[in-house]
Amino acid sequence: MTTVRVELDQRAYDIRIGAGLLGRDTFADVAQPKARALIVTNTTVAPLYAQALQQALEPHFAEVLQCVLPDGEQYKDWPTLNRIFDALLERQCDRKTTLFALGGGVIGDMTGFAAACYMRGVPFVQVPTTLLAQVDSSVGGKTAINHPLGKNMIGAFYQPRLVVADVETLRTLPPREVSAGLAEIIKHGAIADAEFFGWLETHMERLRALEHDAVVHAVRRSCEIKAAVVAQDETESGLRAILNFGHTFGHAIEAGMGYGQWLHGEAVGAGMVIAAGVSERLGLLDPASAVRLQELVRRAGLPVEAPALPLQRYLDLMQVDKKNDAGNVRFVLLQGLGGAVLRAAPQDLVTSSLLAHGAIRDASPAMSGPGSPASRTAGSLAA
Structure with missing residues (x-):
């Protein structure tokens, strides 16, 4: 023990x-x-x-x-x-x-x-x-x-x-539940420990096979990272929000599809890929690191594309988020692998990343043009 x-x-x-x-x-x-x-x-x-x-x-x-x-x-x-x-x-x-x-x-x-x-x-x-x-x-x-x-x-x-x-x-x-858990392990490496992220790249197949030593190491390191963050910010008034990397998009997927259709870890996996896309578009994350994250999520057996929903549905669901501050949706984004920041993002960059990962069913001008509901939401998503 x-x-x-x-x-x-x-x-x-x-x-x-x-x-x-x-x-x-x-x-x-x-x-x-x-x-x-x-x-x-x-x-x-x-x-x-x-x-x-x-x-x-x-x-x-x-x-x-x-x-x-x-x-x-x-x-x-x-x-x-x-x-x-x-x-x-x-x-x-x-x-x-x-x-x-x-x-x-x-x-x-x-x-x-x-x-x-x-x-x-x-x-x-x-x-x-x-x-x-x-x-x-x-x-x-x-x-x-x-x-x-x-x-x-x-x-x-x-x-x-x-x-x-x-x-x-x-x-x-079942293997699907194992993959769902791997999403949160990947998250911990992505936000706080680039060395651990590299270890996951090397040992992903061992983790999916539930090899004892690999699993114990991954569980322990994930708990160490989370415990350190919780000890500094128990009630999520600041730093603890970084533990929600991928979750703003992930929670929108879960609610939008109906609870239980996507496992939480599956939604977070796709959500991390979308959030990495926003990070790249803001110049916070280099393209090679975004590709590494997407590939690790894929190797974990997780989806790298989100389900297609109307754009406004995603925007509305992201407004109902615990990181929403006075109407501004703040996203946990990557400032390089192993580092996370909490930022608002322009709505066009959010839409672009959603679109790049299959998430938008209806991105027509009626949904995203001037004066549209999406346009009116843009101000609350922008920095």
């Missing part, structure tokens, strides 16, 4: 990374011998790992309960969130109850949000079982549910007490 520390003063916590952690005494330091634990998981993960986690927790809690939710991004909503509250209230759980999020990013986000809200805050632990969750969504305390008009727009910053990333759980993932 290897450990990464998230330094947040009294709320600091460990990320434990290794193989077979669900079968060890990994959870002793979050024990509540006179309290209950609630495992929140989904219909896909529960048959695989819920029993192992239950057995690991039973020596440390008075009672271990389970709440099994439907699987899918389309269930990251209020009705499904209420099922967690139903489970807690029906068993008369008190504020000493600890929630354990066993699953991918959807389960982690919803369990964390439920923990932040129930009795105004109860402890929770992240037990991520997907690559994407292990390298990104389980770390940093961002919790949320989706709204039809925007992804992750309703939520809270609420840190876990512990993150346990058992890389053995990745072996039950």
Whole structure:
């Protein structure tokens, strides 16, 4: 087992990374011998790992309960969130109850949000079982549910007490989910560590094959990068926004296509390529580096072209973004590989990059000419 520390003063916590952690005494330091634990998981993960986690927790809690939710991004909503509250209230759980999020990013986000809200805050632990969750969504305390008009727009910053990333759980993932997780790993190299980005170029095939040493290194380095950023800017008032590289476009893809049609990592993969295109057009990123990023995304098994939607649909969805500042959409862009900046961008450059990557179904003059809705939006996208 290897450990990464998230330094947040009294709320600091460990990320434990290794193989077979669900079968060890990994959870002793979050024990509540006179309290209950609630495992929140989904219909896909529960048959695989819920029993192992239950057995690991039973020596440390008075009672271990389970709440099994439907699987899918389309269930990251209020009705499904209420099922967690139903489970807690029906068993008369008190504020000493600890929630354990066993699953991918959807389960982690919803369990964390439920923990932040129930009795105004109860402890929770992240037990991520997907690559994407292990390298990104389980770390940093961002919790949320989706709204039809925007992804992750309703939520809270609420840190876990512990993150346990058992890389053995990745072996039950379909290849598409592995690729989705690789998007966030590529993101970390692109925004913060050019050397790590080069390592990914060398070892991408090993990662897709889930070779143990390569996976542990990639998970650890991704967690180190994210932990360092979160420690400096927990609530995303500045620096932490760089972790959203590719996400403004990616979230627009997810919402525009309907949640669940594109996996989050797939949308981020295409979103990073589009954002690199904007960076190149602004003169921040050299063309060779933009090509390297696109090629690495492709080699990870991710799409490098976005789905075709009307231009105005993309522009409207990007307006509903957490980086929107007084009507100005700010993008995370690359200032060379390994460096990121937060900038607004002229709408014509954004449109050009969307068009270059297959994203625009209707770029006719009626949609983008003077006086059009797209033209009226241009001012809010421009620096």
